[in-house]
Amino acid sequence: MSKHSEISPYGNQMPGADKTKPKKKRRRGLKITIVAMLAMVAVGGGMLLAHFDVFNSGSDELAGGEMTMEEFFAQEGNTSFDLIDKAYEEGKVDKETSLVYGAYAAFGDERLPEEYRSDVMAFEANHVFAGIQENYDSFSDENKKIIDPFLKRPDEKGSWWDQRTGQLSINEENVFVKTAQASTTNSPTKNPVNTRGKVEDTIKEEYGPLDYIKAANGKIKIWYPKNGLSYELISGGKRERVVTADENQIKKRVATLKKEIEQPVDVYNKIKNLLRREPINDGQLGGDDSLDIYYISGLGNLAGATVTDNQKTIVPSSAFILINAITRKDSDVATAHEIFHAFQFAFKHNTTTDYWWEESTATWAEDYIFPTRNTEQNRLEYYLYKPTTSINKQDADLLFYYGGYLFPFYLTQPGIYQDDIIRKIWEGCGSYGSCLNSIDNNIKGGFKNHWREFTLWNYNKKPVKLYQDDGGFPDKSSAAAASVVNIKKVDSIPIKLESGLEHLSTQLFDVKNETKSEEVRQIVFKDLKDFTDKSEAAAIKAVVYPKNGDPYLDEEWTDKEKRRFCLEDPKENIDYITIIFSNGETKKKLDATNITVEAKSESCYTIDQEDKLAAKIEVAKMNPAVATTSTVDSNIKVKTEGNITEPAGKEAEYGYQAKWEAKLDYEEQWDSFNFYINPEAKLGLCTTKPGKTTHTATFKFNLSSVKEGDTFSTEVSDTAVHYDPWQGNCTVMGVTVNEQTDPIEYNDIGLGDGIIYDMKEASAKIKFPDSFAYGDKFPYRTMEPIVLEIERGED
Incomplete structure (x- = not known):
């Protein structure tokens, strides 16, 4: 690199001048000599x-x-x-x-x-x-x-x-x-x-x-x-x-x-x-x-x-x-x-x-x-x-x-x-x-198209180092003038362009994630349109720096209502984000703007579904000697809610490859059916009343190292299974009597191993084929197995 000199208008040194004046503090810079006017x-x-x-x-x-x-x-x-x-x-x-x-x-x-x-x-x-x-x-x-x-x-x-x-x-x-x-x-x-x-x-x-x-x-x-x-x-x-x-x-x-x-x-x-x-x-x-x-x-x-x-x-x-x-x-x-x-x-x-x-x-x-x-x-x-x-x-x-x-x-x-x-x-x-x-x-496209790109180039920090110059381009960046917003806990923080934004200018904010615990699971930038709706020449760019991995290239937020970052995903567990607001208008100043950053405790990835399906219970297979009804219809409702309990590790490919806990709430309503007290003599015909089976449980599973098609184990706790008593009217020798069995309850049912498949960046599917609640383990019941879906909420 070569720099150009200019000398004081009256020369370089003056005889008799005072050389004892104390030197002031130095700042980084290059040699210069004279004022430009x-x-x-x-x-x-x-x-x-x-x-x-x-x-x-x-x-x-x-x-x-x-x-x-x-x-x-x-x-x-x-x-x-x-x-x-x-x-x-x-x-x-x-x-x-x-x-x-x-x-x-x-x-x-x-x-x-x-x-x-x-x-x-x-x-x-x-x-x-x-x-x-x-x-x-x-x-x-x-x-x-x-x-x-x-x-x-x-x-x-x-x-x-x-x-x-x-x-x-x-x-x-x-x-x-x-x-x-x-x-x-x-x-x-x-x-x-x-x-x-x-x-x-x-x-x-x-x-x-x-x-x-x-x-x-x-x-x-x-x-x-x-x-x-x-x-x-x-x-x-x-x-x-x-x-x-x-x-x-x-x-x-x-x-x-x-x-x-x-x-x-x-x-x-x-x-x-x-x-x-x-x-x-x-x-x-x-x-x-x-x-x-x-x-x-x-x-x-x-x-x-x-x-x-x-x-x-x-x-x-x-x-x-x-x-x-x-x-x-x-x-x-x-x-x-x-x-x-x-x-x-x-x-x-x-x-x-x-x-x-x-x-x-x-x-x-x-x-x-x-x-x-x-x-x-x-x-x-x-x-x-x-x-x-x-x-x-x-x-x-x-x-x-x-x-x-x-x-x-x-x-x-x-x-x-x-x-x-x-x-x-x-x-x-x-x-x-x-x-x-x-x-x-x-x-092409005027300042409307180019100004947003120019202001991004001026960020001039990895990964947005775009300028090419013989001998290299300096590391100076417009980020030196960025305002700082710190996120330390679950909170809602405004990002304010209080004075608006002048034409052909830009304003930068460094939003830093300084949370020290897993309490904050997602950071959401909201109300982005409050700025970009002010003008077709208004734009928002962002450069994202995760705590793990290389920084993203720039993101275009101009057309977004909001942008969410899931801290449970190693790729999105941000260290900080630089947001670049730009005004490509040639004359118009944009009015003051408020957007919001929300630090939230809710998990990004969830299992949240309610399945309703019909099944058939084959009563005749249960006891062929007594049953007169071959099958009984039942209606099943299964509600499952699951959340991540420990975020994905650094090696995880997807944010849901983490430790999970889910809650099961199973309910089955079955219809009435007929049987004989004395099937050989076909005496004592009984007709049961409809009944219900419920099953609740909490289960944990670890998806940290799974790959497509892998199985994983489950750990079940807080299990409770309840079968309603069978109640019925039985007619024997012309006399009708009411009969009732005791209810059945127990708490040692398991789910068996799960299988994960159809793994994508924002979703995956899991099934439990040997489970009473989700699969077809019960030999006298025919039902479509339930598939649980892990989904990432909308950005």
Whole structure:
């Protein structure tokens, strides 16, 4: 992986700077150096759009004075912009003044009042320059004059460079931009760093005439300070001229930059071949119609910029590029990023509302042009870690737009679209009214179909690691921003999207199973339609992590009313589930949503059936000598309820391969029949009354290791069998008498072995062929054997 560097605008080290400032806590990150600024700026009564970009270093051996990513994010306190915004909110300054002060802060201008200066560096000043654009016409003439020179081409008359040529730009003790470290070393390869505070040192930056060389077969002109880069240092009453790059050195740097954007990759033509057009011809601006790149110093806190020449927010327009000459390492990637901006301005679009797409695709272009460098990956987290923010949110942090390169990166992944989808989208930005609408019309199914998949890709954790990139893709995940819901006992827990969900955003929840006993047997997600019914573009994805086995690939819950997980099934005994709610609407915010997670004690797999059947009792076979009736009809009702008592083991294929307990409730009603007291003489004909047999029992059985067709034993307890007495009227010698036998009761009946068969994931069948209650063991009774069915309840 290669990263791109950018150096502090005033160099790397400042003589006499304090090296004793304690280091703050570090955070994981990459080396960076300078703040990136977004500037919506005015020139000559109209407006220009400047794009200020972060360049990241590709080497750990950076020149002194640069700040690591860890140190950058360890900064504490308010930036100058924070202080200015607070003053405006409190009514201490008016809108126009706050914007002028914001411009001073963006460029490190010495005119910024002391109370708004800060050592804390900021990444961007988007809101400041957007405000300048919006309010420029109402500015006083004085403030317009302050801002305008910064926005002209350096070779133009009246530009800030033109004004300073032949003069010394004095940055005295009130200058406020500061790097994390400084040094007293002076050499032509060590540049000074501006420091804040009352110090004795004064830096006077020197400016001079510009020269240029042609690149990309004349398509590009690179301007540079003809006399090199230097400054005058006043320290301890002594004056010293420090040359940071003499005439030959600056020429070598420019020659290197020319080579880097021409080979091994021809940056200009690679972009041209993709987009099938070139930057708008600027006529004679910059002396001819070439794309002008100004490789200069003195840009303040701007590392690079691409500025349109027209005075409107609607382009096409020609443009020019500023690159901070103090930035010496890997400037090819940064310059390629800016060149891509110049090509973008050849397409009709709105540089304000489509700004997010400008930056995301320019960052994507870093990968397209230099696929093995992976500089774009340094900005992933700025988008990934803010999933609830709309991808095209106006006035979002500039780095958020950089990180948003993930969307064009997703679109150009294998199996999604080819690289030319980027061109097709840019071509439609004008005709469809915005780049957002162009995307929606150029991808199959629009955002409705793709947004849910994109948000799943951004989860970027096993098993959903889908992005492919040369050199590998980082392990950063949108799950870093997930809210956590803990399940600890039988309960009903709401999952709330209390503020709703913005368009083109997503919200994640990690639902963790922290139950410590077998009390909770199932977890049910209910009311899913409360979210998905709000819009056809609303979707729910889930990634499931069982406690046993590999994680599932994603599950689509969009069309479900509910989703149940059976903890008795090893495959579904979840450790946690990440739920991804996404809103693929391009404008509409979805209202607040409540879904419910229920932790329940009921078993998922049950035997719950009531069988009713007819049977025949063959009385004649029971006692052929006395019976006159050959068969007696009976009606049998058998109710069986069974539940798992101990969940399936890790090796189980199915969740019902567990230990069970069932309850039997058997009842048989039989009809009357006739017999003789003296069958030989056929005397004493008796007619019985109907009667009933009941049988109750509790039985246990173990299905843990059974396979299709296996037998298993049963353990019966709490058995009770009851036969009603036989009652009848007997007629002997013309006299009728009532006869009755004693009832029969006992409790030692068994079921015999069971057989399991027709085993499926959610069901199985068992039978007990030798059982009185379920089978045909009774020799004088004919009945259809009862089959018990194990079933998993509906999800």
